[in-house]
Amino acid sequence: MKHEYFSSVLKKCGVKVTKQRVAILEVFEEGCKPISAEGIFGVLKKSKKVSVDLATIYRNLQVLEAHKVIRRVDLRGDSQLYELGGHHHHHILCTACGATEGFDFCIANTIEKHVVKQSKKFKVITEHAVELFGICSECVSKSKK
Amino acid sequence: MKHEYFSSVLKKCGVKVTKQRVAILEVFEEGCKPISAEGIFGVLKKSKKVSVDLATIYRNLQVLEAHKVIRRVDLRGDSQLYELGGHHHHHILCTACGATEGFDFCIANTIEKHVVKQSKKFKVITEHAVELFGICSECVSKSKK
DNA sequence: CTTGTATTGCAAACTGTTCGCATTACTGTA
DNA sequence: TACAGTAATGCGAACAGTTTGCAATACAAG
Numbered sequence: 001m002k003h004e005y006f007s008s009v010l011k012k013c014g015v016k017v018t019k020q021r022v023a024i025l026e027v028f029e030e031g032c033k034p035i036s037a038e039g040i041f042g043v044l045k046k047s048k049k050v051s052v053d054l055a056t057i058y059r060n061l062q063v064l065e066a067h068k069v070i071r072r073v074d075l076r077g078d079s080q081l082y083e084l085g086g087h088h089h090h091h092i093l094c095t096a097c098g099a100t101e102g103f104d105f106c107i108a109n110t111i112e113k114h115v116v117k118q119s120k121k122f123k124v125i126t127e128h129a130v131e132l133f134g135i136c137s138e139c140v141s142k143s144k145k
Numbered sequence: 146m147k148h149e150y151f152s153s154v155l156k157k158c159g160v161k162v163t164k165q166r167v168a169i170l171e172v173f174e175e176g177c178k179p180i181s182a183e184g185i186f187g188v189l190k191k192s193k194k195v196s197v198d199l200a201t202i203y204r205n206l207q208v209l210e211a212h213k214v215i216r217r218v219d220l221r222g223d224s225q226l227y228e229l230g231g232h233h234h235h236h237i238l239c240t241a242c243g244a245t246e247g248f249d250f251c252i253a254n255t256i257e258k259h260v261v262k263q264s265k266k267f268k269v270i271t272e273h274a275v276e277l278f279g280i281c282s283e284c285v286s287k288s289k290k
Numbered sequence: 291c292t293t294g295t296a297t298t299g300c301a302a303a304c305t306g307t308t309c310g311c312a313t314t315a316c317t318g319t320a
Numbered sequence: 321t322a323c324a325g326t327a328a329t330g331c332g333a334a335c336a337g338t339t340t341g342c343a344a345t346a347c348a349a350g
Contacts, residue, residue: 015296015297016295016296016297016346016347016348017347017348018296018297018298018346018347019346020297020298021297036337037337037338038336038337051299052298052299053298053299053300054299054337054338055298055299055300055301055338055339055340056297056298056299058337058338058339059297059298059339060297072221074219074221074274074276076217076219076274078336078337079336079337079338080337080338092260092264092267092270094267095271095272099266101264101266101267103256103259103260103263103264105256105259106256107252107255107256108275108277110252111248111250111251111252111275111277112277114248114250115237115248115277118248119237119246119248120282121244121246121281121282121283122237122239122246122277122279122280122281122282123279123282123285124279124280124281124282124285125237125277125278125279126240126278126279126280127240127277127278127279128275128276128277128278129219129221129274129275129276129277129278130253130256130273130274130275131219131273131274132253132256132257132260132267132270132272132273132274133270133271133272133273133274134267134268134269134270134271134272135267135269135271136266136267136269137265137266137267137268137269138266140268140269160327160328161315161316161317161326161327161328162316162317163315163316163327163328163329164315165328165329166328181306182306182307183305183306196330197329197330198329198330198331199306199307199330200307200308200309200329200330200331200332201328201329201330203306203307203308204308204328204329205328208328223305223306224305224306224307225306225307
């Protein structure tokens with residue numbers, strides 16, 4: 001199932017299928033939220049199924065990002081977060097409690113068209129980041145008390 | 146002129162007007178581009194007008210950001226970049242050579258409305274980041290050679 | 291099963307950033 | 321203009337997150 005799926009993903013990338021890599025991908029899938037290297041390390045340490053070195057995690061995050069299996073998420077935290085590549089979406093972060101939520105729609109294409117039209121320097125846009133920051137309803141009600 | 150202007154900005158913030166702070170703000174104004182603590186340090190070192198410790202720069206970046214005199218820019222680099230608060234805009238970064246350009250229009254309000262409408266969790270949005278990544282025309286033509 | 295090479299674990303190095311503390315220099319008041 | 325109180329600075333050391341070198345390991349192809 002999952003294991004086989006991730007194996008095939010790794011094979012398609014042309015990299016070796018190791019238990020560490022599969023374990024890392026499983027953490028991503030189960031978590032459903034952007035997570036850091038240290039975060040993955042913590043999850044795997046607790047689970048005790050596989051022991052993976054932190055350096056190995058960092059190296060694999062690079063490999064997986066290069067093959068677009070995962071992508072970086074810029075949420076202004078102390079450490080770099082990643083999530084499964086899957087479908088395109090963006091995030092909103094609660095600056096009070098750190099809660100995150102994804103949102104599916106994206107009008108970056110519109111922005112990109114504008115930029116390409118107006119900019120002399122840039123005609124090729126390969127990626128974009130759209131992240132919102134706010135206060136989640138829970139924190140709003142807390143602060144009113 | 147500039148010096149007096151920055152002094153008044155600092156006074157409005159209720160912080161002391163020091164030559165270091167003014168020097169830092171001058172670097173921001175002259176550079177016209179997002180710059181890092183280390184970057185500011187380098188500029189000031191070369192100029193030799195004022196010597197400012199790196200720790201002082203970091204501390205002041207925090208102070209200035211807290212007072213919204215400057216703002217953070219998330220361009221996925223090794224270090225955190227900042228720019229003068231001034232008018233609202235976003236950036237596009239060339240992933241090949243690091244060149245940046247600002248663009249003025251912004252449809253984040255539209256996205257924000259969507260999010261507020263669709264999300265149960267978030268009704269209050271305070272900030273947003275919209276950054277594009279691409280290849281600048283110069284790098285495109287270089288790669289074709 | 292064997293072999294070649296990618297990958298891992300471990301420890302050490304590095305980089306960007308923060309902190310503690312004594313010294314300095316702003317700012318408000320006399 | 322001098323003075324006192326306090327915020328801000330410089331310096332060094334500490335830190336967190338991340339990267340690297342290298343020997344040992346384990347995957348993949350034959």
